[in-house]
Amino acid sequence: MTRLTPRGNLLLGLAALVLASMPFWAEPYHMQLASIALVAAMFALSLQILVGAAGLVSLAQAGFFGIGAYTVYLFGGRVSIFISLPGSLFAAAVAAAAIGPLVLRTRGFYFLMASLAFGQMLFFLFHDTSLGGGADGVFITRPTMIWPVSRSARPAVFLLLNLASLSLMYLGLWWLMGTMFGHALAGIKINEDRMRALGHDVQRLKLAAFILSGALAGLAGHMAAVTDAFVSPELLDWHHSAEALLMILLGGIGALHGPILGAFALTLVREIGQSVTERQRLVEGVVILAAVLLLRRGLAGWRR
Amino acid sequence: MGGFLVQILNGLQYGLLLFLISSGLTLIFGVMGVINLAHGSLYMIGAYLTYVVAGATGEFWLALPAAVIGGLVLGAVLERILFQRFRHRDHLDQVLLTFALILLFEEARAALIDNQFHAVQVPPVLDFSVPVMGGFAYSAYRLVVLAICLAVAACMVAFVERTRLGASIRAAAENPEMVDLLGIDARLIHTLVFAAGTALAMLAGALAAPLQSVYPGMGDGFLILSFIVVVIGGLGSIAGAFWAALLVGLIDTLGKVYVPQLAGIAVCGLMALVLLWRPTGLFSRA
Numbered sequence: 265m266t267r268l269t270p271r272g273n274l275l276l277g278l279a280a281l282v283l284a285s286m287p288f289w290a291e292p293y294h295m296q297l298a299s300i301a302l303v304a305a306m307f308a309l310s311l312q313i314l315v316g317a318a319g320l321v322s323l324a325q326a327g328f329f330g331i332g333a334y335t336v337y338l339f340g341g342r343v344s345i346f347i348s349l350p351g352s353l354f355a356a357a358v359a360a361a362a363i364g365p366l367v368l369r370t371r372g373f374y375f376l377m378a379s380l381a382f383g384q385m386l387f388f389l390f391h392d393t394s395l396g397g398g399a400d401g402v403f404i405t406r407p408t409m410i411w412p413v414s415r416s417a418r419p420a421v422f423l424l425l426n427l428a429s430l431s432l433m434y435l436g437l438w439w440l441m442g443t444m445f446g447h448a449l450a451g452i453k454i455n456e457d458r459m460r461a462l463g464h465d466v467q468r469l470k471l472a473a474f475i476l477s478g479a480l481a482g483l484a485g486h487m488a489a490v491t492d493a494f495v496s497p498e499l500l501d502w503h504h505s506a507e508a509l510l511m512i513l514l515g516g517i518g519a520l521h522g523p524i525l526g527a528f529a530l531t532l533v534r535e536i537g538q539s540v541t542e543r544q545r546l547v548e549g550v551v552i553l554a555a556v557l558l559l560r561r562g563l564a565g566w567r568r
Numbered sequence: 569m570g571g572f573l574v575q576i577l578n579g580l581q582y583g584l585l586l587f588l589i590s591s592g593l594t595l596i597f598g599v600m601g602v603i604n605l606a607h608g609s610l611y612m613i614g615a616y617l618t619y620v621v622a623g624a625t626g627e628f629w630l631a632l633p634a635a636v637i638g639g640l641v642l643g644a645v646l647e648r649i650l651f652q653r654f655r656h657r658d659h660l661d662q663v664l665l666t667f668a669l670i671l672l673f674e675e676a677r678a679a680l681i682d683n684q685f686h687a688v689q690v691p692p693v694l695d696f697s698v699p700v701m702g703g704f705a706y707s708a709y710r711l712v713v714l715a716i717c718l719a720v721a722a723c724m725v726a727f728v729e730r731t732r733l734g735a736s737i738r739a740a741a742e743n744p745e746m747v748d749l750l751g752i753d754a755r756l757i758h759t760l761v762f763a764a765g766t767a768l769a770m771l772a773g774a775l776a777a778p779l780q781s782v783y784p785g786m787g788d789g790f791l792i793l794s795f796i797v798v799v800i801g802g803l804g805s806i807a808g809a810f811w812a813a814l815l816v817g818l819i820d821t822l823g824k825v826y827v828p829q830l831a832g833i834a835v836c837g838l839m840a841l842v843l844l845w846r847p848t849g850l851f852s853r854a
Binding site: 315321323372374378382384388389503512517545552553 | 597601603605657658659660661663664665667668669671672674675678679792795796798799803828829830831832833836837839840843844847848
C-alpha cells in the first residue's frame with residue numbers, strides 16, 4: 265500500500281481546510297452531508313488497515329462500528345465525550361480481540377466467511393436481544409461536550425469534530441504504515457508464508473492489525489452516533505461492511521488515502537442518485553459494477 | 569415429548585433445506601474458487617418464482633420443475649457471462665461483484681413484482697396433518713419437503729460419488745490444475761457446477777415458499793447460515809455440508825423455540841467452537 269508523499273498530504277490538507285471553512289459559507293444541509301462523508305471515510309479507513317495493508321478482506325467491520333455507536337447509547341448521555349470516545353474505542357477493541365483470534369485461524373475464503381458470520385453474530389446481539397433498545401433502532405442522548413452546543417450550531421460543530429477525528433486517524437495511520445509494523449503487514453499481504461519463514465510472528469501481527477482496525481471502526485461508529493443521535497442494528501449489518509469495501513475499492517485499494525476519496529465519491533454519487541431516482545440499490549449496484557470492471561486501481565490510481 | 573419431537577422434525581427439515589443451499593455454495597467454492605454472496609438471493613428468486621408460477625397456474629407442483637429449470641438456465645448464464653471472468657480476481661472484487669448482484673436482484677424483484685409479503689398456499693393434496701405422538705400432529709407438506717430434500721441429497725451423493733462426471737467434479741474440487749492437465753473440460757464442469765448450485769438454491773426457495781412468507785431479503789438469513797454450514801463442514805465437502813446443515817438447522821430451530829433471544833448467537837458459537845478445534849472444518853481432508 266502506498267502512502268502519499270508530503271506534497272500529496274499537502275493537497276489533502278488543503279481539502280481539509282476547505283471543509284473546515286464550510287461553517288462560513290455552506291448551508292447546514294451540506295455540512296451534514298460532509299459529516300456523513302467524513303464518518304464513512306473514517307469507517308473505510310479503519311478497514312483499509314486490514315484490506316489494503318494486510319490483504320485481509322473482512323466483513324465483520326460493521327460489527328465493530330456498531331459496537332462503537334451503541335456504546336454511546338449505553339452511556340446514555342451521562343458522560344462527557346472525553347469518556348464516551350475512549351469508551352467506544354475500548355469496547356470495539358475488546359470485541360475485536362475476542363473475535364480476532366478465532367477468525368484469524370482461517371485464511372482466504374474461510375476468513376471472509378468466518379468474519380461475515382461473526383459480524384452477523386454481533387448484529388443479532390443488538391437485533392434480537394433487548395441490549396441495544398430493539399430491532400428498529402433508538403434515539404440517543406449525546407454525550408456532553410466541553411460547552412453546550414445549540415441546535416443551530418450542531419452541523420458546524422459536528423463537521424469540525426468529524427474532520428478533526430478523521431485527520432488524526434489518517435495522520436496516525438500514515439505514520440504507522442511507515443514503521444516496521446506497516447512494512448510487516450505489507451509483507452504478509454504479499455507472501456504470508458515467507459514472512460513466517462523469516463521469523464515474523466504473523467499471527468500476532470495480524471491480530472494487532474485486526475484489533476487496531478476494529479477499535480478505529482468503533483471510533484467511526486462513535487462519531488456516527490454522536491452526529492446522528494440515532495443508532496440501529498442496521499449499522500452492524502454486513503451490507504454496511506460491504507459498503508466500506510466498496511469505498512476502498514472505489515478510492516483505491518493500493519493507497520492509504522484511497523478510502524477517503526472513495527467515501528466522498530460514494531456519498532456524492534448517492535446524493536446525486538437520490539435526486540434522480542428512487543431506485544438506490546440500482547445506483548449502488550451499477551457503481552459497484554463500474555468500479556469492479558473499470559476502475560481497477562481506484563480514484564487514487566487513475567493517473568497511473 | 570411430542571412437542572419436542574415436532575421441533576426436532578422442524579429442525580431436520582430446516583437443516584435439509586439449508587443443505588440444498590449450502591451444498592451448491594460449497595461445491596462452487598471448491599470447484600471454482602468463487603465466493604458467491606448472491607447465493608441467498610437465488611433462494612429468494614426461487615421463492616418468488618414459485619409465488620408467480622403457483623399464482624398464475626394455480627398448480628404448486630409446476631413451480632418445482634420451473635425453479636429447477638430456471639435455476640439451471642440462470643446459473644449457466646451467470647457463470648458464462650460473469651463468474652467465469654471473475655474466477656481469478658481477488659476476493660475483494662468477488663465480494664463486491666456478488667454484493668452488486670444482490671442489490672440488482674433485489675431491485676429487479678421490486679421492479680418486476682413488488683416489495684410486499686406474499687403467502688403461497690400449501691398444495692391442497694398435502695393440506696392435512698399426520699399425528700406423531702402424544703396428540704401432536706405434523707404437517708404432511710413438511711414431511712414431503714423432508715422426503716424431497718433427502719431424495720435430492722441421496723441423488724447428489726450418488727452422482728458425485730458414483731459417476732464419471734461426479735469424479736471429475738470431485739477432482740476439480742480437490743485439485744483444479746490437475747483436472748486441466750488430465751484433459752477434462754474444466755469449463756464445462758464449472759458451468760455445470762454453478763448451474764446445479766443455482767438450481768438447488770432455487771429449488772430450496774420453491775419448497776420453502778409455502779412454509780414461510782415470500783418477502784424481500786428472505787435469502788439474507790439463509791446466506792449467513794449457509795456460510796456457517798460451509799465453514800463448519802469444510803470447503804468443498806458434500807458430506808460435511810450435509811451433517812453441518814443438519815446440526816445448524818437443529819440448533820437454530822430448537823434455539824428459536826427454547827431461547828429465542830440467543831438463537832442467532834448459538835449457531836455462531838457453534839462455529840467458533842469448530843474454528844477453535846478444527847479451523848478447516850469438520851470434514852476437510854487438509
